[in-house]
Amino acid sequence: MKVVGQHTTRVDGKALARGKAVFADDIRLTDVLHIKLLYSAIPHGRIVSINTDKAEALPGVVMVLTHKDLKPHFFTTAGQGYPEPSPGDTMILNPVVRFVGDKVAVVVAESPDIAKQAVNLISVEYEEYPAIFDPEKAIDNEVIIHPEIKGDRFLFDAKRNIAARITADLGDVVSAESSSTFIFENEYSTPYAQQAHVEPHITLTWLDENDRLIIRTATQVPFHVRRIVSEVLDFPISRIRVIKPRIGGGFGAKQEILNEEICAVVTLKTGRSARIELTREEEFFAARSRHPQRIRLKMGVDKNYKIRFIDMDILENCGAYGPHALTVMSVTSQKSLSLYNIPNIRLRGNAVYTNLPIAGAYRGYGAPQGFFALESMIDEIADELKIDPVEFRRKNIFQPGDEIPIARILGEGREGYKMTLNTSGMEACLERGKLLIGWDERKNNKSGNIRIGYGVAAVCQGSGVPGIDMASAQIKMNEDGSFNLQVGATDLGTGSDTALAQIAAEVLEVPVSKIIVYSSDTDMTPFDTGAYASSTTYISGGAVKKAAELLKTRIIDQAKRIFENDEVKISEGILTASNGEKLTFSDLCTRSFYTDHQQQLMASASHTSFDSPPPFNATFAKVSVDTQTGHVRVLKIVSVTDAGQVINPSMAEGQVEGAIPQSLGMALSEFMIFDDHGQAINQDLLRYHIFNAIDMPEIVTEFVHTDEPTGPFGAKAVAEIPINGPAPAVANAVFNACGVRIRNLPIMPEKIIRWLGKL
């Protein structure tokens, strides 16, 4: 292959390097209105009255909207395909507030400062209700968080505060338990964590010259934004255009329909352009975070070190509303149960409402929580049974040709599809990782105050959502032999525009510079479900490959007509007839436009997949633990991934390198701390610490090659998988260093000291 598998400079790289005006907010709108929101000051209650007189009287204030001004309509902000497998439990503004930070009023003014001042002039009288902050107490609590919702098929039981439930049974766990030689049982938990994309949520709206609503927004799902805004505002899809320019990171948070509908309401009500940008503080409570989960595991192992059964019980905290409640929990279990060949499975999971901020999609989508629990437990078992943790994993992992039965049971909010593992580089990832980390050093004596430890985690993910994700692409030829590639796929900073251009270039046998990519504009590009679930390379890449192949066939057919010769070969942009006559792409297109068999050479294609081949990864961590202070320092992370055929090596490495600090943050420093009103007290990047350049350990990233038959040129996904491994690998390394097993993240110094009996 000439282009696929090679490093290519990003198609948008130069503009980004030079700081060009490419992001959503980098345009100047005339006559723009600025929007600020008033949020609930109480965790749970009913709005008795709102007085907006003073706010509206402030010069420069154009409008204040409260729940009385909007037609009541329930929807979900989850930004998923239709019908969304999330409860329709949200209104733009609701007279009942359910957490400190729930939206109460929309203030519209001539400047952000005036809007901010006006927010403070609104007085709200609440009737306060008791609140639930502890997810363990949510089910069958006398407080009901969504009593008014009835008959929503994606809300499991509103009266019991259960947003979603999953159950799955495979084989017979009870008899497997009695025949297991060793039984292990433990409980693990992970906290609220922030995506922390540096560009906040930002949306601009205006009416164009034909009174169509233009929404320019930092989103991962432009087509879902169009559909959901249309639904919520009862405004026709034909009059909405959603444009996604470059976006400054999303990691799932920009899958949410967060403020697009509010900005659109303001434009439709005033006829003026409008802008809403969240502050960093608002990102913490008004946007979304990672679902905290408590996972109980029970596992049985026989005397040959084979895992006989697993019993998994998940309690997921959704916060006040349930976007992604079911599907995140489903991914938690489906991914963590797709790694080891365990014949007997019992799975129970409840996603519950609490009066805390709303959780949502975050890279990994539940899998990091599941793998933290599973891979910690596997390490504990290996330690008890005195078997090398890598060896124990190797004895139990799925092999190519195996059917992964859980995939059939657990789909995206419904039954899944049969999945047979075509390729797995898991063993090779483990072998290579051992070498790169220096695995044999882990047995060295531990003494002194500073202890060195080594840990490993094996993980997998999926490549898109099988049977649900759909992508499409169109390609047209220009008379200089270049091609316009138009895709609905959404590049959220990952480089997918470049990867898709590489796929088109490979098929059409031209350099990447000949492919002009335009993406994510609902007027100009065909449909795509959006950038989530590690789907773009695999699903959108599949659509691009099909469209390019179809166009290539049409190019050859056109050449046959022009040559009047049925034997034509194509190579590197030159068409050659059997008699030696030649045409360049440029000649062919020019003649097709103006003189011979006139037509626009173009093609379009759509792609779906009932497979979602898992990429695999082994992550190894080397840490030091100061047994006097409890301070953990990560010294080195080795991450070896099987992503099938890598389309662009440096971009794929970049995915891994960026995911590692997000997971290290989850392991060591990132969590939201709540006061007794359920309000986070660390709502800024000073007190919520994400890794900076100095905090970073040495990072080693490698890929193991496999050739996935269902993926474009053999590709599988790479975007999410590398975030699953570092946290459990670090927890296991801490145990190896000092014998302290932390089962509730993050691993704080005081937890280690307490365990060591020094606090």
Add this chain to the structure above:
Amino acid sequence: MKVMFTVNNKKVTVDDHPGMTLLEYLRREEFYSVKYGCDDGTCGACAVIIDGHTQNACLTLVHSIHGRAVETLEGLNENDLVRSIQDRFLTEGAIQCGYCTPGMILSLAALLRKDATPAEAAIRDALSGNYCRCTGYVKPVKAMLK
């Protein structure tokens, strides 16, 4: 109150209002390489160079920079040093979403003006005020070591 300073060597006179930050002013004047990210000087997306030092525009009040020289990436795109950093970033694949890239490039330019061949620790130190959630800083650091 009128405040006078230079932006990319051009003199500007600003009708200051109390509390106006340099970030607010620069974005209003369409210096879009300067980005909003956090409000409290932690993320570095709004980094600019003032009299040779990188500084966060969100924490800089316009009234405090009377008589000083502000540089943004827009004014440095033709500068050889900045060009070399941009080229290294592109070749190494050090740009993902690109939102924090202008801030990183300015921090590195300020470093390279003082030290043409910085060691890894100095590069990391220079980047420590620029949060990046995409790259793990691996390729930005590697780009500067090559």
